[in-house]
Amino acid sequence: MSDADRLTRLEERYAHLQRHSAEQDKVMLQLADELARLRKELAAVRTRQQEPREGGDAADERPPHY
Numbered sequence: 001m002s003d004a005d006r007l008t009r010l011e012e013r014y015a016h017l018q019r020h021s022a023e024q025d026k027v028m029l030q031l032a033d034e035l036a037r038l039r040k041e042l043a044a045v046r047t048r049q050q051e052p053r054e055g056g057d058a059a060d061e062r063p064p065h066y
Helices: 003-050
Strands: none
Touching: none
8 A cells, every 4th residue: 555545545534534533523512402401401490399389289289080
């Protein structure tokens, strides 16, 4: 294998690794955005659960089929 062929193969591999790295960065940013959104949603759900409900504690209420 000549030096030119070897250099060409190395350049091809490098280009492939660059593209792969860019794709991974894109996915990581998407995952970070989704994680931030889910954390906000979870915080809202927790806040809603901690708010007092009208009519007293729901744990003390009898189910509607009684």
